[in-house]
Amino acid sequence: MPLANPAEAGHGENLLEVDNLCLRFGGLTVLDAVSLRVPAGGITALIGPNGAGKSSLFNAISGCYRPQVGTITFAGREITRLPTSRRAALGVARTFQNIALFPGLTVLDNIKLGSHVHLHTGLLAAGFYLGRARREELRLHTELERDVIDQLGIRDILRVPVATLPYGQQKRVELARALAMGPRLLLLDEPVAGMNRPDRAEMVRLIRNLQQQRGMTVLLVEHDMGVVMDISEQVIVLDFGRVITAGTPAAVREDAAVIAAYLGTEAQQSQHGADEQGPS
């Protein structure tokens, strides 16, 4: 598939390219000609004040929102109009700002759903549950225990209904479910919001380790500038649906527009020890 602009595409170094993306709801422009590049491997942070359009951008990339203008290119393939469920198979995974676990399923089954696209059992095979279907389930179980469950330290809660879990645990389970997709691109929408400081630090370390071990690409939304500066190679700043700057954490920190739009208020907040950022 030919790329829209080979010169800009950086010869396949970018896993994700967003070009001139516009998203409107009625008269409200939520994304206004957004263009950005997410290089393969590493962590890119997406920051910006509440209502800037960060979650909406994630929704457009994962297929929940349909932008009116612009293109989204994933691994050299345009996915702008690709049905949502097909993007999972290509390797796009995400978590939600307001946790979206399935309350009717146990923790284990929630995580197993992450592997849905990698499984093949159809209706009849499932109902008879002989040979192949059974083997597939058992193999899935061992693989998930080894690759996901133990790493996230959630073995003890596998049989628990998700609704009874505390918030921090639910965030973990949602991350586990996204990892079970074996993604190439992992979109994390405020993965440590609402957590206390020690939990946050641990989660950040976990994300870092997972990203390096698996060589996947992470794009995350985060408010805590300490966290952002700490773990990201690239920072993209969104404000009122526009990208106002993008670059290394150090460069972005110096950018006057960023300070005006966002960092000023954030810096004040963290001086006052405001730990909990109210998620929108």
Add this chain to the structure above:
Amino acid sequence: MTDKRPARSAAATTLLTVAVITFPMAGNSYHLHMVCLIGINVISATGLNLLTGCAGLVSLGHAAFMGVGAYGVAWFGTHLGLPFYLCLPLGGLLAAGVGMIAGLPSFRLKGLYLAIASLAAQFILSFVFNEWEPVTGGRSGVTLAPAEIAGLRLTTEREMYYLIAVITVAALLFARNLFRTRVGRAFIALRDRDIAAEVLGVDLRRYKLMAFGVSSFYAGVAGGLMAYFFKVVAPGQFGFQLSLFFLAAIVVGGLGTVQGAVLGAIFMTMTPEVLSWVAGPFGPVATGFLAPVREVLFGLLIIVFLIFEPRGLVGIGSRVRSWHPRSWAQRRSR
């Protein structure tokens, strides 16, 4: 829906198997008649529970798909001369096909709107049953020859009993197995949060159609068995009241669980019987009063359970089981 205690569940399974096999020797023909009806209703309720309880797609037209199965079986047998063991699955497949078409609105509609669309399917199919005389025999319906396996004609209740028992067990196992795999997980995911399910790669349309298909297949087979059981198929059997009956069964029994469909079907099949035992001594006026009371009762049961015990009889059962004197003492000492 998995077995946590293999030893205990193996013992229970053995006990149940023995009970099922020996029952016809103990029960009289009224008992057998009721148990056969329960079996047929369990199959159908399990189908509806897969669609409505598990996949979250409300259907008020389940009885109509049973009707499709029943008329289908009669037609395949009488007009094509097919043997019983082909007629029954074909009746199921025919119902599945019709059910999937009736399920198409679920691509666009949810909740109440989908329920209304399914109600339309119920009335359209009822109309067809009444009016398409060459196939359905119109208002008087059609009769069919008894089922026949390897030269053995299943005419009595006792003979039908074994057939129904085997198919009921198979239907329950099939339903339970679905929830060990990605298919069952996808059903529940699309019920709980369809957007998140899609992001995880669940093709919603595919699984909605699958849910309608498998649910109506169950209905079709149950309808087919009903046809062989009564040896007559008439439009009045598959009206809206029967759809309401099954909706009440899964709500009362427990939405989304295999046990729920079983308990609900038993409860709903027995309730009118118990009522008529109670009303019997009060003479024909009291029994005459029962018929309209039944529908009211079904509606009331749905409402009462939805409000007070959304998990149904299964929920009550697990609460009773988890109640024991020690936990009660602990609660009091707090």
